[in-house]
Amino acid sequence: MSTQDDKAKEVSADGAAGPIILFFILGLAASLVLGWVIFPKLLYSQKKQPIDFNHVLHVEAVDEGCESCHFFREDGSFSGVPKLAQCVECHGDVQGENPNEIKFVNDYVANGREVPWLVYARQPDCVFFSHAAHVKKAEMECSTCHEHIGESEHSRVYEENRITGYSRDIWGKNISGLKSNTWDRMKMDDCAECHATKEIKTDVETLPWPLNWAPLPYEKQTGNQASIKTVKEACFVCHK
Amino acid sequence: MKVGRRSFLSFIIGGAAGTAITPLPWKLMDDASIWSQNWPWTPVPPDGEYSYVNSVCTLCPGGCGISVRKVDDRVVKIEGMKGYPVNAGGICVLGLSGHQLLYSPTRVKSPLKRVGKRGEGKWEKISWDEAISEVAKKLSEIRSKGESHSVGSIVNADSGTIPNLFKRFLTAYGSPNFMTMPSMQDSYKMTLQLMQGVNAQAGFDAENADFILSFGSGIIDGWGSPVRMFKANSTWKANGKKVVQIEPRLSNTAAKSDKWIPIKPGTEAALALGLANVIITNSQHSQKISQSSGFESFKKLVQNEYSTDKVSQITGIDSASIVSLAKTFASASKPLAICGRGQGSTPGSLNEFMAVHALNALVGNINEQGGVWAVPEVDYIKWPEVNLDETATNGVQKERVDGAGSEYPHAKSLLNRLAEVVNSGDGSLEALFVTGANPLYSMPDSKAMKKAFDSIPFVVSFSSYMDETASNSDLILPNHVCLERYEDVPTTAGLQKNIIGLTRPVVKPQFSTKNVGDTIMLIAKALGGSIAEAFPWDSYEACLKETLGAKWDVLVENGFWSDSNSKTVSGEFNFYPKAMESLSNFSPVSLEGSTASYPLVLIPYDSIRLANGYIGDPPFVIKAVEDTVLNGKAACVEVNPKTGKELGLTEGRYASLHTPRGKAKVKVHLYEGIMPGIIALPRGLGHTAYDKYLAGKGCNFNELIGPAEDPVSGLDAAWGIRARLTKV
Incomplete structure (x- = not known):
């Protein structure tokens, strides 16, 4: 009766609808594989640290735990990854038989050359970050952002984003951007998670770092309502 | 199965739908934005350890203490040093730009020898050994001809170890021609010598003065030690002290003063004497000072020649203003009059300085709180006498090329006369050393100065930068810039305290340069004989340490040494030295x-x-x-x-x-x-x-x-x- 219906049936009968769906599914599947599996592999290059560093071994050997090597300088700034000068204090000569140490002493200490460590947590240059404010003032644990790195026996592979040049740790291992631990990601949203909720503890006079760069929100606080939420003018607290 | 257009489109749509639910587009968008903020050509200063090094700035005669902020071994910022007795944490715009001079493209990076014509800009890099022996060879030649007195040097100042090393070198070599860049301090020194009979610098207890009468001095335009004067000016403002600025132009200082009195330029001395007349007539002067010698003659001079009407006519200021200014000045409890035009970089008329100094004496503020102090030079350079050989003995007795000490007996150095003397053929120089100065730019009639330089066969510059003088020299032996070297900075322009500051290396030398103190010693050693013997030190640093003795440790610890008791010298005040006689008939320069x-x-x-x-x-x-x-x-x-x-x-x-x-x-x-x-x-x-x-x-x-x-x-x-x- 209806010629149109017939035609549709004819098409169907020809088996033409099957390939369309099939190809849709193929396209869908291919893009999913591309987006979830191939893309991350292409996006990040794999780099090895110049020296395989054993944190466990070092933590056992030093007296003051993490702070033996990662300390605050007198002016409140954070030393970050140790410089050769600190390492030399113990590793002036080869101490044991560990091939990594031998390599370190021969290649770097002997030549007075800094180790080109690949820093997993390096933020873009436009980001201001004060360790003192977070560790000393807010009394946060190192592991909140840096996981339990002190328990690692080997340096893991450093994955570098081929577009931005930054470490994969900033976006997070999970390509979808989801995280299960606080240290899984280091994007601005992750900073904002705390900054949107936490209250500031003390007033500006007692800040443990030089006052001349006390960030604006601290100065703008009003009574007990003060928070570390970023106020409107506060972009330049974190961004250069 | 037929794969047609529809299947292909379907594949694409499926792919697009799938892509949207993968992180790919979202992650790429994020990465692209980060990438765009980090172009490879955007300069990113490397991070590192922050530190501060205290030193003293030598970019102007102000001698401010500085705290230099470094990231690792790189200077990133210069701040004023807190607690430094000159600038107390303040800094000027030139001082805070000092690191641009350290990393400047215009720095001379190694010793250079001219290969083209003079001033053509063609240079050959040579080693330090070659450079030193080149100078020594030339100087030996001149000396062997018995012409040692025809070697001269132009140095930025005459106090401190570097100028004294140059002076010592010339003495041992056999030349009297040690010349310094002129400034108002020369005139002040001479004024103090003529009117007080003392050998001292004028220091101003500006912070304690309560009425400041400035005869064209750019208090906030760089006069004296600039940061110190800025601070003093702020103190006056905060405490309601008065500043009266007398100058023909509404300078920044005039604009910020309490009263600006425009005056016919060049008649400042007449005004000072006119004010003195009113003060004496009203008996507002200090009774003690009126016992001083020459007071009666001075009184006669001002009363006869500088009546208010006459002064009004000379200066263009109305009589009522002169009288009221004199009254307010004399009735202030700590009045202070200062002179030296603008930044005080030209010496100016001695009459003007004497007239202004007399005004200070009238109100009794010489060596008093809030007044003018005669500050003796810090006496720390005690080197053994130089043993002169015969050539040197003869050489140093010759007349100076600039006529200082002979034609002008009171003068120590008259660089302003050099161009004229040389160009007119009345005097000549065979060789000239220039350090810390740029006379081809900053001396009046710089073209004549250049002509004079052209007739000097051998010009050696020790400049750190390719300035006008360096580019017109034959040989450049570059000095470290002040952020790379040691140097002592004794009491600076207009300061009433006896202090020594220590300039010290903040970073290691960036190029193949040498401290000019070391260079001059190396030249002396290459010349040998009694000249070499005059420099018994191994290095400039050793010389500096030995010279400063016990003060060295204090300097290293604090960055400065200061005499706990502020010292002044006083002689008998003479209101009417012979030099003032010319004022009996006022004629401006x-x-x-x-x-x-x-x-x-x-x-x-x-x-x-x-x-x-x-x-x-x-x-x-x-x-x-x-x-x-x-x-x-x-x-x-x-x-x-x-x-x-x-x-x-x-x-x-x-x-x-x-x-x-x-x-x-x-x-x-x-x-x-x-x-x-x-x-x-x-x-x-x-x-x-x-x-x-x-x-x-x-x-x-x-x-x-x-x-x-x-x-x-x-x-x-x-x-x-x-x-x-x-x-x-």
């Missing part, structure tokens, strides 16, 4: 040029944003110069709108400026703050050397003016020159 051809009077002005000495403006500072001073590539000449109207000149228009000494193309800036008939140009512009940020901007005032010898001191007393301004 005459201006070069005839009124007919040059109807206007051109005066210079100084700005804290324009460095006009050895150092030129670094890029940060030249950026801060207003466009009423430097407009595009042209310097602006300030013209009163009335004068502008007469000449048919409008704002921003190009004009041709002629003086008897030179000409320049300038832009007109109509300004109510300059007296009619007078026009003003900024000092510190018009460099031909240095980098693209500074060279070729504006014109050099020193090319337009010539020196005028003060009849008593022999120092340069010129304050302006006649000029003509025409439309172009």
Whole structure:
């Protein structure tokens, strides 16, 4: 009766609808594989640290735990990854038989050359970050952002984003951007998670770092309502 | 199965739908935005350990303490040093740009030997050994001819170990020609010598004064030690102390003063004596000081020759203002009068200095709180006498080429006379050393100076930068810049405290340069004999440590050494030294040029944003110069709108400026703050050397003016020159 219906049936009968769906599914599947599996592999290059560093071994050997090597300088700034000068204090000569140490002493200490460590947590240059404010003032644990790195026996592979040049740790291992631990990601949203909720503890006079760069929100606080939420003018607290 | 167009589209749609639920587009978007913020050509300063090193700035005679902020071994910022007795944490715009000079492209990176014609800019890099032996060879030649006295040196100052090493070198070598860059301190020193009989610098207890009468001194334009004066000015403002500025132009200092009194330029001495007359007539002067010698003669002088009406006529200031100014000045509890025009970089008329000093003496503030102190030089350089050989003994007894000590017995150095003496053939030099100075830029009539330099066969520059003088020399033996070297900085311009500051290396030398102290010792050692023996030290650092003795540790610890008891010297005050006799008939320092051809009077002005000495403006500072001073590539000449109207000149228009000494193309800036008939140009512009940020901007005032010898001191007393301004 209806010629149109017939035609549709004819098409169907020809088996033409099957390939369309099939190809849709193929396209869908291919893009999913591309987006979830191939893309991350292409996006990040794999780099090895110049020296395989054993944190466990070092933590056992030093007296003051993490702070033996990662300390605050007198002016409140954070030393970050140790410089050769600190390492030399113990590793002036080869101490044991560990091939990594031998390599370190021969290649770097002997030549007075800094180790080109690949820093997993390096933020873009436009980001201001004060360790003192977070560790000393807010009394946060190192592991909140840096996981339990002190328990690692080997340096893991450093994955570098081929577009931005930054470490994969900033976006997070999970390509979808989801995280299960606080240290899984280091994007601005992750900073904002705390900054949107936490209250500031003390007033500006007692800040443990030089006052001349006390960030604006601290100065703008009003009574007990003060928070570390970023106020409107506060972009330049974190961004250069 | 047929794969058609539809299947293909379906594949694409499936792919698009799938992609949207993968992280790919979202992650790429995020990465692209980060990538765009981190272009590879965006400079990213490397991070590192922050540290501060305390030192003393030597960019001007101010001698401020500085705290230099470093990231690892890189200077990133210069701040004022807290607690330093000169600047107490403050810093000026030049000082805070000091690191641009450290990393400047215009630095001389190794010893250079001229290969082309002089001033052509063709150089050959040579080693330090070659450079030293080249100088030694030349000096030996000159000495063996018995011409040792024809070697001279131009040094930035005459106190401190570096100038003294040069002095010692010349003495041991056999030459009296140690010359220094002139400044108002020369005039002040001579004034103190003539009127108080003391050998001392004038120090001003400015912070404690409560009425400041400034005869054209740019208190906030860089006079004295600039940061210290800025701070003093703020203290006066905060405490309601009064500042009266007397000058023909509404300078920044005048604008910020409590009262600006425009005066006919060059008549300041008459005003000072006119004020003295009113004070004496009203018996407002200190009774104690009236017992001093020469008081009666001085009284007679001012009463006969400087009556209020007469002074009013000379200066153009109405009589009532003169009387009321004299009364307020004398009735203030701690009045202080200062002089030295602008930044005080020219010595000025000795009469003016003596008249102003007499005014201070009248109100009894000599060596008193809030007054003028005679500060003796810190006596720490106690080197053994130089053993002179025969050549040296003969050489040092010869007359100086500039006539200081002979023609002008009170003068120690008269660099302003050098060009004229050499160019007129009355004197000659075979070799000349220049350090810490840029005379081809900063001496009046710089063209004549260049001509004089051209006739000196061997010119050695120790400059760290390729400045005008260095680029016209034969050999450059570059000094470290102040952030790389040790040097002592004794009591600075106008300071009333006895202090020594320590300039010390903040970073290691960036290039193949040497401390000029070491260089001069190496030259001496290469010459051998008694010259080498005069320098028993292994290095300049060793010499400095030994010279400072126990003070060295204090200097290293605190950055400065200061005498716990402020010392002053006093001699008998003489109101009327012989030198003052010429004031019995007042005539201002005459201006070069005839009124007919040059109807206007051109005066210079100084700005804290324009460095006009050895150092030129670094890029940060030249950026801060207003466009009423430097407009595009042209310097602006300030013209009163009335004068502008007469000449048919409008704002921003190009004009041709002629003086008897030179000409320049300038832009007109109509300004109510300059007296009619007078026009003003900024000092510190018009460099031909240095980098693209500074060279070729504006014109050099020193090319337009010539020196005028003060009849008593022999120092340069010129304050302006006649000029003509025409439309172009």
